[in-house]
Structures are given as structure tokens and as C-alpha cells.
Amino acid sequence: MDQMMTRMLIALIALVSIAPAAAQQTQTAAKQGPSVVHINLHEWGLGLDGRATVPGNEAVFEIRNTGSVVHSFEIEGKIDGKEVEVVSGRLQPGQTTSFTLRLPAGEYTAYCPVGNHRERGMLAAIVFRGYS
Ligand SMILES: [Cu+2]
Numbered sequence: 001m002d003q004m005m006t007r008m009l010i011a012l013i014a015l016v017s018i019a020p021a022a023a024q025q026t027q028t029a030a031k032q033g034p035s036v037v038h039i040n041l042h043e044w045g046l047g048l049d050g051r052a053t054v055p056g057n058e059a060v061f062e063i064r065n066t067g068s069v070v071h072s073f074e075i076e077g078k079i080d081g082k083e084v085e086v087v088s089g090r091l092q093p094g095q096t097t098s099f100t101l102r103l104p105a106g107e108y109t110a111y112c113p114v115g116n117h118r119e120r121g122m123l124a125a126i127v128f129r130g131y132s
Helices: 003-031
Strands: 035-041 051-054 058-065 074-079 082-087 096-102 106-111 123-128
Touching: 035 051
Parallel strands: 035 058, 051 123
Antiparallel strands: 058 096, 074 082, 074 106, 106 123
16 A cells, blocks of 8 residues: 555544544534524624524523614514514613523524614524424
């Protein structure tokens, strides 16, 4: 076996032995406790790039107002046809808050309910996948 072949073989063995361990680790991590979703309220966005995915049913929303005006964080959606909503309350610039939500799998809408901030871009979809 030439040197090149030996090196490729070693690399291949390394890949095969690492891959199952990494997959297992990810699965374990996903099933341990809630996910953390960082919300960065600012003019004009939530810091989520328009969308966030929660792998399970539970998420801790860590919310910070990094903007220069008052903002708030609201998440709403439908559970069994009923409208539900959770609101953080108004946050001054620099203020933080957090809450934990346990929700059925589905797509929810997050936005800032202050003034016309939602229309200006402080809006994102939050998808709870639920473990399946
Ligand atoms: Cu706002």
C-alpha cells in the first residue's frame, strides 16, 4: 500500500468512527431540556433572520432590547383552533427578560407589538417541531 492510500484509509476509519458518536450526541442534547432562543429586539428586527426552529416542544426565550427605543416581544398562534398569545411586556433599551414556553408542534408568529414595529420588520416565524 502506498503512503497516499494509507492516509486515505486512516481518514476514512476516523470518519466512520466519529460519525455515529456525533449523531448520538446531537440526539441526546436535543432531548435534554428546553432549547434557548435568543431574541435581540432592535430597529428593525428580532435578531432571528425571520425564522427560528425549536427541535422539541419547549423553549426558553432570552429577550434583550439592544435597540434605542422601547420594544416588546409577543408570540402567538393557534392551539386546537384557539388563539393563544404570550407577551413579554415593554422593555426599555438595554433591558432583558426571559420566559419558557411549552407548545405543541406548529408554526407560531413572533413580533414586536409596539407601534408599527411589526410592519417595519420586527417579525419572525417560530417553528416548534416537537420530537418525532
Ligand atoms: Cu419594537
